[in-house]
Amino acid sequence: MKSFSKFLILSFVIITISCNKTNKDTIILKKPLQKETAELKIAIDSNTISKFYQTYPKLALYQAEVFKLYKKQGTKQLWLDNKGVVEFGNTLFNKYRGLPDEGLKASFPYNEKINQVFERTLENKLSQIDTDLMITNLYFYYAEKVFHGFDEKTTQSLEWLLPRKKLNYQVFSDSIFHNSAISDSKKNKMFSQYYKLREVLKQYREIEKNGGWKAIEVSNDFKNFKLGDSAVGIAQIRERLYITGDLKENSKSAVCDTVLISAVKNYELHHGKTPKNIILPEHIKEMNVNVSDRIKTIIVNMERCRWIDPELEKGKEFIEVNIPEFKLYVIRDGEISFISPVVVGKAMTKTVIFSGMMQYIVFSPYWVIPQSIINQEIKPGMAKDKDYLAKKQLEWNNGQVRQLPGKNNSLGLVKFLFPNSNNIYFHDTPAKSLFERENRAFSHGCVRVAKPKELAVELLKNDPSWTPERIDKAMHAGKEKWYTLKKKVPVYIGYFTAWVDRNGNVNFYDDVYQRDESLIKLLTEK
Structure with a gap:
């Protein structure tokens, strides 16, 4: 009886293999049918939005816009699918972490919560609804900081009365739906000077990272350097101008030559001074402004650019x-x-x-x-x-x-x-x-x-x-x-x-x- 059972089993295996051969005798191993996973749908309506802002009141500034956004989406989540946070959400978080590149020292009001959503080493304790809403609020926070800057009341208190740029949240909402870039698009273009200063900020941050520049040392009774003069301070001026690109090559010479005078005149021209054929104490003072102070000046003017339409x-x-x-x-x-x-x-x-x-x-x-x-x-x-x-x-x-x-x-x-x-x-x-x-x-x-x-x-x-x-x-x-x-x-x-x-x-x-x-x-x- 046992031998008959073995025969039946062996016969079944042979028949099964034979029936699943191709013309080339390739055996096809059939995978079991998998049930398709249903699309993730999370209902986010006015009630859930109101509850969110009761828990996180520091974000209430964005409540009206957030409500409009979810209503347009059909009260469905924006940032989550079955796999977790969509790629565009991660792009947003990376943009947020790059705020210093935009000249901003800013922190999301619920920074710890948003970090839990994106950092793999941390546990996200937020519900799916609160997770989606938290990311949406991060989006509006980022847009406000980078594209709008201080509110009009603040800028008027600073006596800035030029026409203010209006922040169009609708443009940013459309970006979410299309998973498109949240900066530099035609509709969110900034005042062109902003982008130029942002590049300069990169350069000066790199200079700072490399140690900046040393102060130029001259005596208390220093009057000027002119063509042909020789001094340690002249070599220091040469190095200083080389670091910021006003001098293309640094010969390290301590003798004041025509190349140095030309570089100093170029420096004076770009610092609101009248170019001269001698180097004066006021020029040394200007060159001795440290790199961190120059960076602050760049950042301040990037903020002013945010206010310009x-x-x-x-x-x-x-x-x-x-x-x-x-x-x-x-x-x-x-x-x-x-x-x-x-x-x-x-x-x-x-x-x-x-x-x-x-x-x-x-x-x-x-x-x-x-x-x-x-x-x-x-x-x-x-x-x-x-x-x-x-x-x-x-x-x-x-x-x-x-x-x-x-x-x-x-x-x-x-x-x-x-x-x-x-x-x-x-x-x-x-x-x-x-x-x-x-x-x-x-x-x-x-x-x-x-x-x-x-x-x-x-x-x-x-x-x-x-x-x-x-x-x-x-x-x-x-x-x-x-x-x-x-x-x-x-x-x-x-x-x-x-x-x-x-x-x-x-x-x-x-x-x-x-x-x-x-x-x-x-x-x-x-």
Whole structure:
């Protein structure tokens, strides 16, 4: 009986193998049928969202947007499938961990919880619902920090009145649905200067990582280095400039040669100084600013870039003034068509950071004197000298004091108006010597232009009836004449102490109004 059973079993095996042979005698081993796993579906509705924010109130800022997002998704999870967190979620977490590369020292309010979701060595104690919601909140947190920066109330407290970039959460929501990049897409483009400064930040962080640069040592009675001089400090200058790329090769020579002088002049040009053929104590002082301080300056200006609407730089024609640079630019069709040095407001009468629309050019203008100047200067002058008004070419006019047109008028021979509540405008000045100074913060708040006639010519280029000769004649007519621009020109007055120019060179400018320190404090505290 046993032998018969063995025979049956052996016969079954042989028959089974024979029946599963191919024409090539290849044996096919059939796999058992597997049941397909159902798609993961987690219901996340308004009730679960409300409960989440009761538990995690520090994220309540994003509640309304999160609710809209899940409603659009059909109250289904966004970041989880049967295998766990989707790849796009891991990409987001890596982006979050890379916030220092964006110049940010920021930490998600529930950092420990979010780390548990992504770190394999940690146990995720969150439910699937809370896990998905936590990742969604990380997404909005990242978008806000990188693409928006401080809120408008904070920036206004910092006296920044330029038009703010609006953060479009809908754009970021669409990115989630398509698992697309959350940065640098056409719809979330930043102000172009942001990307340039971000690259510079990488470079300066690398310099810092390699030890930065050593302080240049000179004696207390040091006056200058000139061509042919020899000193240990000259070799130190050479090394310092080599580290930041102002000098392409470091010969380590302690003799001041033409190569070094040329490199120093290039350095001066990109640090708001007038290039000279000698090396002065002020240049040494500038070079001795350590790399960590330069990094702070870069980070501060990256934050300012977050506040700028990138649409501004797409305008066909606009004027921009960078206060710390003391320069005015006319941009036309994306190219710089005109540059002029400017004088800006003193620390006590700061030029306002704001925008306007230039509408009028006034030739041979009167100067209607502000009440503050009447109180502080004119009334005391009149008290001392009964002929004070006549000597200053001033007159009373309808209860106001104004200065007559002419070459001695404080507004010079022409002014450019973009009506605004700050009463700021551009104008000529008889005090031409101020433009020769490196620090040009001397005005009562308005912007004095070194090349006013040339600016008028540039702005009237498309009006053939206003030739350069006619403009010059109107400026010297001694009679006020108003011209209304055929098309208003946007004006943006900004404040950047670090700026990458169109040749890729980073420029650092003195913080004339001491605005950087308060902003870096806010950034590091947050």
